[in-house]
Amino acid sequence: MRRVILLLALGLLLRSPAAAAAQDPRLEARLDSATRVRVEAALESARREGLPTEPLVQKALEGASKGAPGPRIVAAVATVLADLRRAREALGPAAAEDDLVAAAAALRAGATPAMIGEMRRVAPHGAVAVPLAVFTDLVAGGMRTDVAWRSVADLARKGGDDEAFLRLRDRLEPAPPGSAPEAP
Amino acid sequence: MHPDHRSGELPDPFIERLAAQLREPVSLSPEVERVVLDRLRTRPARRRWPGVAGALAAGIAAAFGAGLLVGRWTAAPSAGVPSVRPVEFALRMPADSAVVLVGDFNDWNPAATPLHRATDGVWSVTVPLRPGRYRYTFIVDGTRWHRDPAAPRALEDDFGAPTSVITIAQR
Amino acid sequence: MTASPSLLQVSPSDAELVLRVRQGDLDAYGPLMTRYRLRFGRYAYHLLGNESDAEEALQDAFTLAYRSLDQCRHPERFAAWLFRILVNRCRTTGVRRGREQARRAPIEAADGIGVHHPSEEAMRREELARGLGRLVPEQREAFLLKYVEELSYEEMAALTGAGESALKMRVKRACEQLRELLGDTDAS
Numbered sequence: 001m002r003r004v005i006l007l008l009a010l011g012l013l014l015r016s017p018a019a020a021a022a023q024d025p026r027l028e029a030r031l032d033s034a035t036r037v038r039v040e041a042a043l044e045s046a047r048r049e050g051l052p053t054e055p056l057v058q059k060a061l062e063g064a065s066k067g068a069p070g071p072r073i074v075a076a077v078a079t080v081l082a083d084l085r086r087a088r089e090a091l092g093p094a095a096a097e098d099d100l101v102a103a104a105a106a107l108r109a110g111a112t113p114a115m116i117g118e119m120r121r122v123a124p125h126g127a128v129a130v131p132l133a134v135f136t137d138l139v140a141g142g143m144r145t146d147v148a149w150r151s152v153a154d155l156a157r158k159g160g161d162d163e164a165f166l167r168l169r170d171r172l173e174p175a176p177p178g179s180a181p182e183a184p
Numbered sequence: 185m186h187p188d189h190r191s192g193e194l195p196d197p198f199i200e201r202l203a204a205q206l207r208e209p210v211s212l213s214p215e216v217e218r219v220v221l222d223r224l225r226t227r228p229a230r231r232r233w234p235g236v237a238g239a240l241a242a243g244i245a246a247a248f249g250a251g252l253l254v255g256r257w258t259a260a261p262s263a264g265v266p267s268v269r270p271v272e273f274a275l276r277m278p279a280d281s282a283v284v285l286v287g288d289f290n291d292w293n294p295a296a297t298p299l300h301r302a303t304d305g306v307w308s309v310t311v312p313l314r315p316g317r318y319r320y321t322f323i324v325d326g327t328r329w330h331r332d333p334a335a336p337r338a339l340e341d342d343f344g345a346p347t348s349v350i351t352i353a354q355r
Numbered sequence: 356m357t358a359s360p361s362l363l364q365v366s367p368s369d370a371e372l373v374l375r376v377r378q379g380d381l382d383a384y385g386p387l388m389t390r391y392r393l394r395f396g397r398y399a400y401h402l403l404g405n406e407s408d409a410e411e412a413l414q415d416a417f418t419l420a421y422r423s424l425d426q427c428r429h430p431e432r433f434a435a436w437l438f439r440i441l442v443n444r445c446r447t448t449g450v451r452r453g454r455e456q457a458r459r460a461p462i463e464a465a466d467g468i469g470v471h472h473p474s475e476e477a478m479r480r481e482e483l484a485r486g487l488g489r490l491v492p493e494q495r496e497a498f499l500l501k502y503v504e505e506l507s508y509e510e511m512a513a514l515t516g517a518g519e520s521a522l523k524m525r526v527k528r529a530c531e532q533l534r535e536l537l538g539d540t541d542a543s
Contacts, residue, residue, distance in 0.1 A: 026291055058288040065292035066343040076342035109339050133317055133351050137336040147516045154519050170429060172513045199530050203502035205483055212396040212410050217388040220417045
């Protein structure tokens with residue numbers, strides 16, 4: 001009996017910080033256990049791979065708030081994780097968290113990994129978060145992906161700073177339906 | 185000659201002369217406006233904008249003007265993290281509504297951030313946000329999801345409900 | 356919604372008018388159109404080559420802008436938003452007519468009786484219009500945006516969807532052609 005207790009205590013002491021952190025109280029409060037276990041598995045994978053976890057947590061909470069069924073929440077979290085992995089592949093292992101998050105959103109918006117890699121090369125100081133955020137917003141506003149990309153990439157090549165990207169995004173209002181530019 | 189400050193190209197006197205001629209006023213019919221207004225009166229096909237008024241959005245932007253940078257997105261604040269800034273969210277809704285804000289900044293918790301109604305019919309709330317990019321939406325009367333008409337639409341629609349995106353600048 | 360210092364460059368009158376139109380005041384749209392009819396009409400006229408097409412494109416653009424006003428997220432930048440609509444409508448008008456530019460008929464002599472001698476200025480304008488009409492549409496568009504509307508290549512790229520390099524080439528070729536067509540004596 002004493003040995004069992006000792007082993008249990010040892011087990012608790014040796015329990016990894018990651019495992020402890022995997023039980024996010026926010027998820028415990030909002031997800032059913034089956035969904036929570038699968039989401040936490042995704043979080044664990046993200047941590048092991050050095051990817052940001054908060055976007056996954058927020059996606060799960062968003063799904064819970066919107067009343068989505070468990071499998072759909074799990075699928076959405078898996079998609080975010082996959083996007084972050086693609087972003088990491090495109091940006092390299094040293095990419096900062098905010099760059100990864102912005103790149104993941106840009107990939108969902110239609111940027112290719114090659115575009116992301118190009119942005120890393122041409123953006124001043126390799127800072128891609130701003131250009132990629134502006135790209136994503138432009139596409140979300142209805143601009144064609146290739147048009148949005150050209151605008152952002154051209155400005156990055158010219159050394160545009162954050163203010164310049166902001167001005168670019170503010171200037172480029174999306175065209176209303178029925179007035180989209182023809183293909184160049 | 186000085187290069188064109190915008191493109192670095194040297195000005196060309198011949199082309200400049202042509203351009204000057206082309207810049208001279210061209211007078212189209214002054215009836216253009218009347219024709220359009222008649223057309224619109226016959227088929228108005230417009231509805232009042234139910235979301236944030238343009239002036240309000242511009243006012244918000246002017247009040248909280250900043251550059252743009254997606255900052256670090258971490259679950260917990262740490263030393264050296266960019267400072268928090270107040271950001272106002274607003275939506276025009278009828279008086280007998282109940283409007284709440286949910287998003288990445290409040291764990292999508294419908295109980296966390298109710299909006300308050302001002303006398304001009306605009307519901308609003310101010311939220312302190314660190315630089316970063318946040319998905320969010322409004323919930324009206326507990327059941328209707330309403331994206332922010334003044335904000336970019338979030339592209340990904342994983343759960344079939346309208347969502348907006350806000351990016352907070354870092355100075 | 357983004358906090359942005361560039362939005363401080365406001366044109367309050369445009370924003371105010373847009374707001375009033377959004378609140379149902381159709382009459383507020385008249386002054387907005389009047390404000391931009393001359394400048395945008397000039398662009399449409401030079402691109403399309405005749406008043407009738409230019410007026411049609413302008414009317415279509417104003418109508419579409421009104422019906423889509425909810426989507427103008429920055430009312431203080433209404434002019435830029437409207438111009439984008441007009442550029443696209445001009446392309447549509449040109450394509451629909453099946454030709455790129457109608458030339459104004461030159462003033463002709465009639466049996467020597469009542470001959471009109473056009474002023475030198477009028478002849479120069481006609482010659483310029485003819486030269487412009489000889490450009491392919493993309494080159495004419497690029498030339499007008501660069502030299503008449505005085506946009507940067509970045510703005511032109513966003514407006515037209517073409518890359519900056521392509522636009523620079525179009526402008527360059529337009530200039531070369533105009534020089535050749537209109538006899539640039541300065542170049543010798």
